Amino acid sequence: MINITLPDGSVKQYNQGVTALDVARDISEGLARNVLAAKVNGEVWDATRPLTEDVQLQLLTWRDAEGKSAMWHSSAHLMAEAIELLYPGVKFGIGPDVENGFYYDIDFVDHDISDKDFGKIEKKFLELAREKQTFDRKEVSKKDALAYFTEKDDEYKLELINDLEDGEITFYESGYFTDLCRGPHIPNTSPIKAVKLLKVAGAYWRGDETRKQLTRIYGITFPKKKELDEYLELLEEAKKRDHRKLGKELDLFTFSQKVGLGLPLWLPKGAQLRERLEQYLKKVQNEAGYEPVITPHIGNVELYKTSGHYQKYGEESFKPIKTPVEGEEFFLKPMNCPHHCEIYNSRPHSYKELPIRYAEFGTVYRYEQSGELHGLTRVRGFTQDDAHIFCTPDQIKDEFNGVIDIINQIFKALDFKDVIIQISLRDPDNKDKYIGSDENWEKAESAIIDVADERGLNAVIEYGEAAFYGPKMDFIVKDALGRKWQLGTIQVDYNLPERFDLTYIGPDNEKHRPVMIHRAPFGSMERFVAVLIEHCAGNFPLWLTPDQFIVLPISEKYQEYAEKVLHLLKKYEIRGLIDDRSEKTGRKIRDAELKKIPFMLIVGEKEEAEGTVSVRKHQHGDMGTFEIEQFANMINEEVEQMTFAK
RNA sequence: GCCAACAUAGCUCAGUUGGCCAGAGCAGCUGAUUUGUAAUCAGCCGGUCGGGGGUUCGAAUCCCUCUGUUGGCUCCA
Numbered sequence: 001m002i003n004i005t006l007p008d009g010s011v012k013q014y015n016q017g018v019t020a021l022d023v024a025r026d027i028s029e030g031l032a033r034n035v036l037a038a039k040v041n042g043e044v045w046d047a048t049r050p051l052t053e054d055v056q057l058q059l060l061t062w063r064d065a066e067g068k069s070a071m072w073h074s075s076a077h078l079m080a081e082a083i084e085l086l087y088p089g090v091k092f093g094i095g096p097d098v099e100n101g102f103y104y105d106i107d108f109v110d111h112d113i114s115d116k117d118f119g120k121i122e123k124k125f126l127e128l129a130r131e132k133q134t135f136d137r138k139e140v141s142k143k144d145a146l147a148y149f150t151e152k153d154d155e156y157k158l159e160l161i162n163d164l165e166d167g168e169i170t171f172y173e174s175g176y177f178t179d180l181c182r183g184p185h186i187p188n189t190s191p192i193k194a195v196k197l198l199k200v201a202g203a204y205w206r207g208d209e210t211r212k213q214l215t216r217i218y219g220i221t222f223p224k225k226k227e228l229d230e231y232l233e234l235l236e237e238a239k240k241r242d243h244r245k246l247g248k249e250l251d252l253f254t255f256s257q258k259v260g261l262g263l264p265l266w267l268p269k270g271a272q273l274r275e276r277l278e279q280y281l282k283k284v285q286n287e288a289g290y291e292p293v294i295t296p297h298i299g300n301v302e303l304y305k306t307s308g309h310y311q312k313y314g315e316e317s318f319k320p321i322k323t324p325v326e327g328e329e330f331f332l333k334p335m336n337c338p339h340h341c342e343i344y345n346s347r348p349h350s351y352k353e354l355p356i357r358y359a360e361f362g363t364v365y366r367y368e369q370s371g372e373l374h375g376l377t378r379v380r381g382f383t384q385d386d387a388h389i390f391c392t393p394d395q396i397k398d399e400f401n402g403v404i405d406i407i408n409q410i411f412k413a414l415d416f417k418d419v420i421i422q423i424s425l426r427d428p429d430n431k432d433k434y435i436g437s438d439e440n441w442e443k444a445e446s447a448i449i450d451v452a453d454e455r456g457l458n459a460v461i462e463y464g465e466a467a468f469y470g471p472k473m474d475f476i477v478k479d480a481l482g483r484k485w486q487l488g489t490i491q492v493d494y495n496l497p498e499r500f501d502l503t504y505i506g507p508d509n510e511k512h513r514p515v516m517i518h519r520a521p522f523g524s525m526e527r528f529v530a531v532l533i534e535h536c537a538g539n540f541p542l543w544l545t546p547d548q549f550i551v552l553p554i555s556e557k558y559q560e561y562a563e564k565v566l567h568l569l570k571k572y573e574i575r576g577l578i579d580d581r582s583e584k585t586g587r588k589i590r591d592a593e594l595k596k597i598p599f600m601l602i603v604g605e606k607e608e609a610e611g612t613v614s615v616r617k618h619q620h621g622d623m624g625t626f627e628i629e630q631f632a633n634m635i636n637e638e639v640e641q642m643t644f645a646k
Numbered sequence: 647g648c649c650a651a652c653a654u655a656g657c658u659c660a661g662u663u664g665g666c667c668a669g670a671g672c673a674g675c676u677g678a679u680u681u682g683u684a685a686u687c688a689g690c691c692g693g694u695c696g697g698g699g700g701u702u703c704g705a706a707u708c709c710c711u712c713u714g715u716u717g718g719c720u721c722c723a
Contacts, residue, residue, distance in 0.1 A: 115651065116651090201717065207720070317723095373715095555682095591684085
């Protein structure tokens with residue numbers, strides 16, 4: 001007999017060889033039907049795998065993330081089975097579960113596949129699911145495993161098996177399909193009631209662009225058709241928030257083939273919005289002791305040879321510009337730091353001056369691969385809210401903390417709540433990819449980790465994500481469709497000070513090396529605005545929105561009064577416009593609602609006589625009649641509150 | 647850059663298996679209307695059907711190619 005401890009602390013006794021599914025059945029049939037997998041001593045197992053000793057057991061269902069994983073992973077197998085039946089001879093790469101569903105990388109050999117084939121695959125998929133196929137785990141020797149896939153002529157699986165140790169190889173058999181797989185899987189396919197294949201994409205085998213590109217098919221499954229419908233509806237809703245769509249609708253930005261791809265053009269309303277963000281940050285930075293600097297858009301090739309960027313990125317940059325007579329070469333600047341180093345170097349510095357903080361909204365240009373360009377989030381020309389802090393090694397922590405304060409303040413003012421904080425460190429197995437000494441790297445990495453610990457930040461550590469010159473802390477936010485974008489970043493850099501031979505005179509009258517901190521709270525204005533648009537679905541906070549109100553005169557008779565209202569509100573520094581078209585009020589309201597203007601001020605006979613406005617709030621409706629001053633105070637209070645959100 | 651799909655008026659989209667001068671709604675312009683909380687009416691303007699090549703008696707429609715967009719992959723100082 002063995003003891004099974006359940007999450008509520010109760011202990012039950014069973015015969016050796018009992019399965020999690022048996023335990024579930026013992027509790028209730030309903031539970032047994034819903035069990036997808038089991039957590040055994042903290043490790044996720046098949047619910048059908050025999051338990052041979054005393055264990056802590058947790059049954060996993062659709063409600064648990066691990067339960068979903070097991071089902072989606074099993075769905076990947078099922079899709080592979082369907083595809084193998086429909087397209088004999090295809091070869092399989094890997095097929096894991098992902099955040100929302102699963103994918104399988106497949107070499108279709110000589111079959112052509114596109115999303116037009118999805119319907120056929122989905123149909124076969126559901127047929128197979130209804131067969132209640134079980135997933136049978138088999139431990140296989142390396143020799144047998146190799147033999148099986150040699151027979152199948154699947155070089156991808158063979159490569160995977162060759163990387164595994166004998167004794168740790170398992171196969172799963174389901175229906176007609178056998179796959180190399182660690183598991184775990186759901187007991188059988190009956191919970192999979194609804195499937196949707198979502199997209200086809202090319203994916204390099206093992207993420208290596210020098211290797212063959214396989215066809216990746218993404219899909220998602222649900223235990224109920226209704227849940228699938230809800231998910232698809234959610235995707236539709238998300239599309240409405242897409243910054244590319246809203247940017248067009250709200251006249252914020254555009255692109256022109258003639259100007260060039262990846263080069264955004266800011267329209268008046270978008271430029272206004274962006275300028276407000278910049279002014280806000282300038283004010284915050286001014287209070288935090290930053291000094292503005294301005295540098296040109298190009299820099300001599302020598303500058304980037306000194307910085308090391310030339311060696312690393314020279315080949316994948318826009319080609320240099322040459323002066324016609326001297327033949328001197330200049331790069332469009334891909335970052336501002338080398339310029340700022342030269343500003344620092346323009347005269348000697350005393351330790352008493354440090355830290356020095358140079359800030360610049362610097363526009364930079366980077367050659368990005370054409371397939372990667374995406375709205376405002378991935379462009380070839382963009383403006384960083386950049387600053388470089390030059391400080392002594394023992395000032396790093398304070399400075400780092402100061403930057404985090406600024407980032408927190410901004411994210412709070414804009415109501416960004418779901419921010420992922422990532423500490424990006426060097427890949428310890430691939431140190432040649434980075435410049436600088438081990439000692440400096442270790443110092444910088446531990447400084448960042450210490451600050452995160454001290455502030456109790458819930459940060460994730462990622463190895464191999466560091467910049468080539470130093471480790472960093474990134475602030476990552478998701479867009480409407482759940483894609484992750486890096487916004488703010490703080491980077492410690494011991495390398496550029498070396499390369500530019502930056503120094504300060506210490507109290508000992510000797511030269512010392514300062515440390516540089518690169519930081520950009522927004523990251524880039526383009527990307528930040530894009531994420532902001534999606535975050536608030538185009539309903540910008542009052543302090544940022546291009547037009548705060550629109551006056552809607554009932555008829556031309558009240559045009560003069562409308563102008564008076566506009567004029568008065570201007571005096572309170574509230575911005576707006578008048579809809580003077582010869583349209584009905586209902587129409588003007590509809591258009592203003594669609595333009596997402598926060599307040600509509602309706603004025604007619606009554607308002608003119610009383611010197612008031614009738615206020616309608618966007619998405620809320622009629623708020624009643626206000627004195628003009630009263631309305632102005634309401635707006636200004638709201639603006640004040642948001643800007644100074646702590 | 648790679649894989650796949652897509653590209654028709656400023657915007658959103660119709661255009662069946664190639665067949666009369668390519669259509670609609672919105673926007674724009676002109677006029678009428680003088681309007682009270684999400685669309686007043688009428689007329690007009692607007693397209694070398696992304697560019698180029700080809701097949702055909704005939705191409706928005708079929709083929710090739712280039713460009714761009716979208717979704718991924720790879721990359722991201």
